[in-house]
Amino acid sequence: MTLADEGPGGPGIRRASPVRHVLTIFGDYWWHIDEPMPTGALVRVLGDLGLKEAAARATLARMSKSGLLVADRNGRRTTHRLTERAASIVDEEASWLDTFGVEEPAWDGLWTVLAFSIPESQRSTRHLARSRLKWLGFAPLYDGVWLSPLDHSDEAMAQLRELGLADVTAMRASLETSIQGGPQSAWDLQAVAEQYQEFAAAVAATDATTPVAAFVERTRLMLGWQAFRVLDTGMPAELVPTGWPRVSVRRAWMQLYNRLGGPAEEHVRRVVGSIDAEARELVTSRRLSDS
Secondary structure, three states, X not given: OOXXXXXXXXXXXXXXXXXXXXXXXXXXXXXXXXXXXXXXXXXXXXXXOOOXXXXXXXXXXXXXXXXXXXXXXXXXXXXXXXXXXXXXXXXXXXXXXHHOOOOOOOXXXXXXXXXXXOOOOOHHHHHHHHHHHHHOOOEXXXXXXXXXXXXXXXXXHHHHHHOOOOOEEEEEEOOOOOOOOOHHHHOOHHHHHHHHHHHHHHHHHOXXXXXXXXXXXXXXXXXXXXXXXXXXXXXXXXXXXXXXXXXXXXXXXXXXHXXXXXXXXXXXXXXXXXXXXXXXXXXXXXXXXXX
C-alpha cells in the first residue's frame, strides 16, 4: 500500500482521508519516536481536525487491521505506533517534501513509457494501478499507455507487479513535445496552475491566532501541499509554461508551515500531556528548509 491508495486529497481545500490525517500527525509531531502515542491524544487531535470520536477510533482500528498501526494496552490506557511499513511510507513522503519545489528539476529529455492492459472486470486492480502510477508521477496519454518525464520505471514496474500484472512493458524514450497532442498533453497544466493559485490564496489567507488553530491550519495546508504530488508530479521546466509557480508557492507555504510549528506543537504537547505527562516531552514539530 502507498498513500496513493487512500486517494489524492486536494490542495488545502478538499477533504483528505482520515488515514492521511493520522499519518500526517505522526509525521509532523511524532516522527522517528520509538515510544507509542497515547490513543486518547490521537483521537482528540483528530477531533480538532473535524473527525468525530467514533470515526477516529474506527480509523485507528482499520489502520491496525491493515498493518499500518500497532495498538497496545497497558491497563486502561491504549497507545498506537506506526508499523515498519507505515514508517517507511512517512519517511518516503518526508523525502519528497524535502525536495519537491525546492528548485527546478534537471531533465535528460527522456520519458518513461509504460504499456499494459487490465481487464474491465478487474476494476479494483485498475483503480489501484492508476492511483499508484499517479503517485509516482505518471499520467495516461491513452488507455493503457502511461507517461512520466521522470525516471521512475523501476518503481512503476514494482508497483504493477505487486498488483499481479505480468504483461507490462516499460521503456525510456525521446518523444516529440513541440506538436499539439504531444506527451505533455497527458497533464492539464492550466488546471494545475489554477490549483497552485488556489493553494497560494489559502496560504495567504491563513490567520491562526491560537495553538489549536495553528495545528488545524498547519495540518490542512500540509495535506493540501501533498496533493501536488499527483497534480504536478515535478514536471521539468522545459515542459511547463514560463513562470511556473511551483517553487514560489512552495516557499510561501514552507515559511507559514514553519511559523505555525511552535504553537501547533504547543497544542499537541498539551493534549498528549493531559493523558501522559512524560510523553508530552516527545512531541516535536517538523521543520522544512529550502535546501
